[in-house]
Amino acid sequence: SQTIHQWPATLVQPVGSPLSLECTVEGTSNPNLYWYRQAAGRGLQLLFYSVGIGQISSEVPQNLSASRPQDRQFILSSKKLLLSDSGFYLCAWTERSNSPLHFGNGTRLTVT
Amino acid sequence: AQSVTQLGSHVSVSEGALVLLRCNYSSSVPPYLFWYVQYPNQGLQLLLKYTTGATLVKGINGFEAEFKKSETSFHLTKPSAHMSDAAEYFCAVSGDNNAGNMLTFGGGTRLMVKP
Numbered sequence: 386s387q388t389i390h391q392w393p394a395t396l397v398q399p400v401g402s403p404l405s406l407e408c409t410v411e412g413t414s415n416p417n418l419y420w421y422r423q424a425a426g427r428g429l430q431l432l433f434y435s436v437g438i439g440q441i442s443s444e445v446p447q448n449l450s451a452s453r454p455q456d457r458q459f460i461l462s463s464k465k466l467l468l469s470d471s472g473f474y475l476c477a478w479t480e481r482s483n484s485p486l487h488f489g490n491g492t493r494l495t496v497t
Numbered sequence: 498a499q500s501v502t503q504l505g506s507h508v509s510v511s512e513g514a515l516v517l518l519r520c521n522y523s524s525s526v527p528p529y530l531f532w533y534v535q536y537p538n539q540g541l542q543l544l545l546k547y548t549t550g551a552t553l554v555k556g557i558n559g560f561e562a563e564f565k566k567s568e569t570s571f572h573l574t575k576p577s578a579h580m581s582d583a584a585e586y587f588c589a590v591s592g593d594n595n596a597g598n599m600l601t602f603g604g605g606t607r608l609m610v611k612p
Contacts, residue, residue: 419599428605429587429602429605473538475540475541485531485543485546486531486541487543488541489540490539491538491539
């Protein structure tokens with residue numbers, strides 16, 4: 386069966402520090418991969434998606450970036466965090482069809 | 498383009514009462530529709546999905562939803578609320594055949610269950 390792992394679960398970082406969140410999927414090949422963010426009291430905001438290795442599409446311009454170095458690995462990064470980057474970050478995957486998204490357990494990021 | 502509107506950001510029901518969470522969508526192609534539930538500090542879990550066929554879809558935890566094309570709706574219901582149903586619920590639509598197979602989510606409805 387397929388599983389998705391996302392870490393760390395919680396993270397507290399000072400403003401201006403770098404960020405690296407990692408997500409891996411097991412049990413499937415060539416998944417579409419996604420990064421979403423939930424700010425406090427708000428809905429889901431799609432940040433990035435990837436349909437293949439090295440292919441990244443950005444939905445919202447900001448100081449975050451994403452990379453997909455391997456088929457089932459998706460990384461969210463920042464060189465310098467802002468206070469506004471605080472939120473709950475969710476990784477998700479799906480097959481190449483109109484099938485459901487499968488979410489990781491999320492990372493709670495607090496920028497202080 | 499596709500969009501989802503969830504009416505009511507907060508819904509409160511008593512334990513044992515009917516749960517009705519509303520979702521309306523717009524899509525230029527036949528939609529695929531989904532309901533997700535999110536418990537605090539967790540990811541989203543799929544409750545149910547509609548792709549084709551039967552318009553009444555049954556999901557986990559006693560929830561069901563009915564696809565009504567004429568009303569462009571996909572409301573989520575449960576006959577009797579439990580305390581454990583307190584969570585945030587998201588409706589989502591797909592089907593515009595976009596390259597990223599992206600779902601479009603509604604803003605979410607927080608369900609509160611009173612004892």
